Structure formats: C-alpha cells, structure tokens
Amino acid sequence: MGLRNFLLQTVEIKVKMDCDGCERRVKNACKNMKGVRSVDVNRKQHRVTVSGFVDPNKVLKRVKNTGKTRAEFWPYIPYNLVQYPYASQAYDKRAPSGFVRNVAQANFPLMPNAAEEERITHLFSDDNPNACSIMIFS
Numbered sequence: 001m002g003l004r005n006f007l008l009q010t011v012e013i014k015v016k017m018d019c020d021g022c023e024r025r026v027k028n029a030c031k032n033m034k035g036v037r038s039v040d041v042n043r044k045q046h047r048v049t050v051s052g053f054v055d056p057n058k059v060l061k062r063v064k065n066t067g068k069t070r071a072e073f074w075p076y077i078p079y080n081l082v083q084y085p086y087a088s089q090a091y092d093k094r095a096p097s098g099f100v101r102n103v104a105q106a107n108f109p110l111m112p113n114a115a116e117e118e119r120i121t122h123l124f125s126d127d128n129p130n131a132c133s134i135m136i137f138s
Contacts (some may be wrong), residue, residue, distance in 0.1 A: 011050045
C-alpha cells in the first residue's frame, strides 16, 4: 500500500510511561514511521497522539515493539459527551481527570422516556382541568 492510500488521521494510544527514557523511546519509534506528521506525548495522562497518513494498527504495533506490551488504543472520551458518566461500565478511577471509558450507553429504566415525560408534564398543566388541586387553588 502506498503512503497516500491512508487518510490523514489522528491515532491516540494509551501507554504507561514512567520516565524520560520511556517517553523518548515511544516518541522516536512513532516519529520515525513513514507518513507521520506529528507526535505528541503526554506522560501524565499516559497518552501518545500520532497524526499523519498512518495505519492505526501499525502505530500500535510499533509502540508495543518498544517494550510497552500493554499499550492499547485510547479508551477514554470526555465525560461531558456521555449521557451517564457514572455508570458502572463507563466510570474508571484510573482514567485521567475529565475522562470516562468509551462504552455503549444503554437507556437506564430509571429515566422516563419522552412519551412518559410528556404525559407527566400534562398532568400538572394549566390546560388540564383535572390538574392537581394545589395548582387550581394557587
């Protein structure tokens, strides 16, 4: 496959880095790949961001070849993009601040759906003649 067959994309990888040597090794391994435009390493979040015309699986494999065998694609998203960030599957205490795991969000039965919500709000409407007596006398 040629270099231009890949789209310009950003690959984010979670990899544990404890020292400057680990950071340098991972950064150089990614920077020397064909098609890479930029490499950003955030040791505090254990995050490597690679931008360029690259295959995400090859980037992950290159990072794992540096000795970081537990590297994985970035599993987190900002918590404000998730409907229920404190659900048991989404909340991860090891996630960086402001992030939760990217998991499929199910509709929780505790929350009413739109039709039920509409019915409930109609019960307490001024247009409903059988509304709550508290609303009629106020």
